[in-house]
Amino acid sequence: MATGLLRLVGAAELGALSAMLVVFIAHSLRVVLTARPTERRFVELRQGMVRVVGGERGLVVPTSRAGLRLSHQALEELASSVSGNGAAWVEQAAREMGLLEQAARWCRSRRWWHRLRGVRSFGLLGGGEDLVPARLGDAHPLVREAAARWVARHPSPVLAEALVAMLDDPERRCRLAAKDVLTRLGATAAEPLAAYLSRMACPGRVLALEVASGLADARFLGPGVRAAGDPDPSVRAQGATLLAAVAGGQAEQALLGLLHDPSEPVRVAATHGLGVVSSWALAPNLARQLSDPAWDVRREAALALRRLGPAGRLHLRRALVGPDPYAADMAHQVLDLPSAPAD
Amino acid sequence: MTAELLRLVFHVTVLVVIGYFVVANGFWTVLFVAAAWQMLEHRRSSAAEDTRWLLSSSVLPRVSILVPAHNEAATMGESVRALLTLEYPNLEVVLVNDGSTDETLETLVHHFELQPIYPVYRHVVATKAVRALYRSGLHPGLVVIDKDNGGKADALNAGLNLATGALVCAIDADTLIEPDALLRVVQPFLSGEDVVASGGTIRVVNGSRVQAGRVVVPRAPRKPVAGLQAVEYLRAFLFGRLGWNRLGGNLIISGAFGLFRRDALRAIGGYQVDSIGEDMELVVRLRRAGIERAEASRVVFVPEPVAWTEAPESLRVLGRQRDRWQRGLVDVLWRHRCLLFNPHYGATGLVVSPYFVLVELLGPVIEALGVLGLAVGLSLGLVDLQFAILFLLVVYGWGLLFSIGALLLDELTTRRYESLADRVLLVCWALIEPLGYRQLTVVWQLRGMVRAARGRSDWGDMSRRGFLASRGGVGAPRSVPGEQGQR
Numbered sequence: 034m035a036t037g038l039l040r041l042v043g044a045a046e047l048g049a050l051s052a053m054l055v056v057f058i059a060h061s062l063r064v065v066l067t068a069r070p071t072e073r074r075f076v077e078l079r080q081g082m083v084r085v086v087g088g089e090r091g092l093v094v095p096t097s098r099a100g101l102r103l104s105h106q107a108l109e110e111l112a113s114s115v116s117g118n119g120a121a122w123v124e125q126a127a128r129e130m131g132l133l134e135q136a137a138r139w140c141r142s143r144r145w146w147h148r149l150r151g152v153r154s155f156g157l158l159g160g161g162e163d164l165v166p167a168r169l170g171d172a173h174p175l176v177r178e179a180a181a182r183w184v185a186r187h188p189s190p191v192l193a194e195a196l197v198a199m200l201d202d203p204e205r206r207c208r209l210a211a212k213d214v215l216t217r218l219g220a221t222a223a224e225p226l227a228a229y230l231s232r233m234a235c236p237g238r239v240l241a242l243e244v245a246s247g248l249a250d251a252r253f254l255g256p257g258v259r260a261a262g263d264p265d266p267s268v269r270a271q272g273a274t275l276l277a278a279v280a281g282g283q284a285e286q287a288l289l290g291l292l293h294d295p296s297e298p299v300r301v302a303a304t305h306g307l308g309v310v311s312s313w314a315l316a317p318n319l320a321r322q323l324s325d326p327a328w329d330v331r332r333e334a335a336l337a338l339r340r341l342g343p344a345g346r347l348h349l350r351r352a353l354v355g356p357d358p359y360a361a362d363m364a365h366q367v368l369d370l371p372s373a374p375a376d
Numbered sequence: 377m378t379a380e381l382l383r384l385v386f387h388v389t390v391l392v393v394i395g396y397f398v399v400a401n402g403f404w405t406v407l408f409v410a411a412a413w414q415m416l417e418h419r420r421s422s423a424a425e426d427t428r429w430l431l432s433s434s435v436l437p438r439v440s441i442l443v444p445a446h447n448e449a450a451t452m453g454e455s456v457r458a459l460l461t462l463e464y465p466n467l468e469v470v471l472v473n474d475g476s477t478d479e480t481l482e483t484l485v486h487h488f489e490l491q492p493i494y495p496v497y498r499h500v501v502a503t504k505a506v507r508a509l510y511r512s513g514l515h516p517g518l519v520v521i522d523k524d525n526g527g528k529a530d531a532l533n534a535g536l537n538l539a540t541g542a543l544v545c546a547i548d549a550d551t552l553i554e555p556d557a558l559l560r561v562v563q564p565f566l567s568g569e570d571v572v573a574s575g576g577t578i579r580v581v582n583g584s585r586v587q588a589g590r591v592v593v594p595r596a597p598r599k600p601v602a603g604l605q606a607v608e609y610l611r612a613f614l615f616g617r618l619g620w621n622r623l624g625g626n627l628i629i630s631g632a633f634g635l636f637r638r639d640a641l642r643a644i645g646g647y648q649v650d651s652i653g654e655d656m657e658l659v660v661r662l663r664r665a666g667i668e669r670a671e672a673s674r675v676v677f678v679p680e681p682v683a684w685t686e687a688p689e690s691l692r693v694l695g696r697q698r699d700r701w702q703r704g705l706v707d708v709l710w711r712h713r714c715l716l717f718n719p720h721y722g723a724t725g726l727v728v729s730p731y732f733v734l735v736e737l738l739g740p741v742i743e744a745l746g747v748l749g750l751a752v753g754l755s756l757g758l759v760d761l762q763f764a765i766l767f768l769l770v771v772y773g774w775g776l777l778f779s780i781g782a783l784l785l786d787e788l789t790t791r792r793y794e795s796l797a798d799r800v801l802l803v804c805w806a807l808i809e810p811l812g813y814r815q816l817t818v819v820w821q822l823r824g825m826v827r828a829a830r831g832r833s834d835w836g837d838m839s840r841r842g843f844l845a846s847r848g849g850v851g852a853p854r855s856v857p858g859e860q861g862q863r
Binding site for chain 2: 035036039040042043046047049050053054056057060061062064065068109113146149150153154156157174175182204205206209210212213216217247328332335336363366367369
C-alpha cells in the first residue's frame, strides 16, 4: 500500500520534473538562439527611428508579427525621450503601425492587465484622448494610476479637476500619482485645487496642501489660513508649510499663532516656516522657541535664527548664557557649525 | 520486551519523519504556487512600466543608504562610486567607517574630498563613540561617519542616527546593487501605508564579471560550492520569500539589501547589537511592534531588484556561515517566542512563526533523525529496502522539483544569465545539490544549534576572494575578522 503510494508520488514528480525541464530548456534555447538577431534588428530599428525623428529619411517598418513587436518596443523606448515634433512623429508612426488601435482594444478589455497595458501605451506613444480619461475611474488602482500619469502629457482644467478628486482615492498609489501629476501641471491645477481646499472636510487635504505648497500661488493664502485652524494636526502642520511658501503679512501672523500649538509636528512646521520667511523682525519669536520642550522645535528655531544672520546670531549668543540649559545647548551646537556645508 | 520497545520507538520515529516530510513539502508546495501566482501578478503589473517617470517624480521619498565598512580600503572607492550613481533622484549615502585599522578613511578622504561637518542631529539610538563626521566636496550626497569599532549592527545604528531619508537602505559594504534596484524596491512604500520594510532578490556574484562596482556580465558560478549556493539563493528568494508575500508576510529581509522606514527603525531602538542574526531580529521586532501598536507592520518582498553578493567558496567558511545563521535563527525565535501560535499577531503568530520553528529550526533535527532511523531500520531489518529506496527517491525528487521550479520561474521572468551554458550549469548544480551538500548543511545547522545551546555568539573567520578576482585581477583573498562582525 505505502510502496504503491510512493510509486504514484514518484511518477507524478518525474512527470512534473520532466515537464519543467523541457519548458526550461526549450525557453532557454529560444531566448539564446533569437537573442542576437533580435537585438541586431532592434538596434537597426531604433537607429532608423532616431534618424527619422532627426528628419533624415523614411523608415521601413517590418510587417511580420515579430517585427511589429520589436517596432513597438523601439517606439516606446524612443517615446520616453522625445517631445514636440519627435513625440508627434512617434504618435503618427504608432497610428500607422496599428499600435494605437491595439492600445484602444486593450483599453476596452475586461482584464485589468490589458487595460493597464493599453493606458500605459497611450501614455508613452500619445493619443487616447477619447478613452483614457474614463480610466481615471477604473476599478483597478494600477489602471487609475497609469491614467493619472497620462494626464501629465494631456493637461486640461477638466482633467486637473478629476485629478484633484483623485486625491481622495482609497489607494495610496493613486493619491500619490495624482499629487505628482498635479505638481507637474503647475498653474493649470491651481484653480481646481483652491476650490477643493475651500471645502470643509475632504480626506486628501494634506496631499492637496502639499501640492499647493509646491505651486506657491497667492490663491492658496485663504486655504492656508483655514488649514492653520483645522482640528487635524497633520493638516495644521501642512498648512504651516503652505503659509511659509505663500508668505506675506497674513501668513506670518497665522504662523506665529501656530508656534504655541499643542502638537509638536505643527510647532516644528511653523518654526521652520518662519525660518523660510526669514524676516529679522521675527527673531524674538524664534528665540522663544529655543526653550520649547521638543528637541526638533529647538533645532528648527536655532537653524532659523542662524539663517537670519547677525540679528539671529545675537539671540543665539544670548541663549548661550541664558537660564535655559536646553536652549543654551542647542545654541551652542548651532553656533559651532561651520558656515558652508553644515545645514 | 526491549525488542518491542525498540520497534515502537522506531515506528514512532518513522511516523514523525514521514509526517514532517509531508507537512514541510506540502507547505513548500503551497509556497511555490503562491510565489508563481505572485510573480504572474508582478509581471502583469510591471508590463510596459516606465520607471524613468519616477526619476523626475516629486513623490519619491528620500532614501539614505547605510553602508557599514570595516577594513574595506581596497574596494571602498569603487563601491561608493557605484552607489552614488544609482538611478534614484533623492539619494544620500551614509558610510560608516567602523573603526577600520587599514586605510579605509584615508582612501575615502582622498577619493571624495571629504570635509568635516558638524550637523545638529539627535542620537536616538545609542552607539559606540563617533569620532568625526564628513561630507564629500565632490558628492554632497555622501556623508561619512568615523566611529569606534562596534560591529555591523552598531555601525548601522550610527548611520540610522544621522540619516535624513524617510527610508533607509541597509546594505553590506561589498553588496553590488543593480542601477534601477532602488526605484523598484521603493515601490511597496508608494502603494501601501502599512509597509514597514521591503527587500529584493540577492544573487551570487561568484564567476560574474564585475567592473566599477557593477556586474557587467552575469555568469553562473563555476565552482561547486558557490554554484550550489546560487541555486539555494534562487530557491530561497524566488519562491520562498515571494510566496510569503501571499501567506502572511516575510520575517526576513536580507542584511545585504533591505529598505526600511527610518522612523519605525528609530522607534524600536534600531538594530540589536547583541543579536547574532541582527537582520532577521530587526524584521521580527519591526513586525511585532507594528502589530502591537497597530501601526505599519507589513514586510514585502519584490522579486525584481537585484543585489549581488559574494558567496563563500570553501566548505570551511560556508560551514561557519551556516552555523552562524542557525544560531541566529535560534536566538531570534527564542527572543520572540511569544509570537508562536499567538492569535494576537494574526498570520505572523499562527502561520509564519510556527513555520520557522517547525520547518526551519527543527527541520535539520528531523532530517538527521530520518537518516539515522533509516540506517538503523535497514541494519535491523525493520525497513523494507525497496520502500527505503523509493522513499529516498521521492524525497530527492520533491526537493528537486522546488529547485528546478525556482530556476524555471527565474528563466521565465527575472533571468540574468545570457548563455545556455550558464543555464545548463545551474540545472546541473540543482541536480547534485541534494546529494551530499544538503546533508552537509544539516550537519552545520545541527552544530549551530548545539553551539547556540552552549551560548556561543562569535561570527567565525569569513574569508572571501573579493571582486578583484572576477575582473581578471590578482584576486587576493580578503579576510573579514570575525570579532569585528561586519558580515
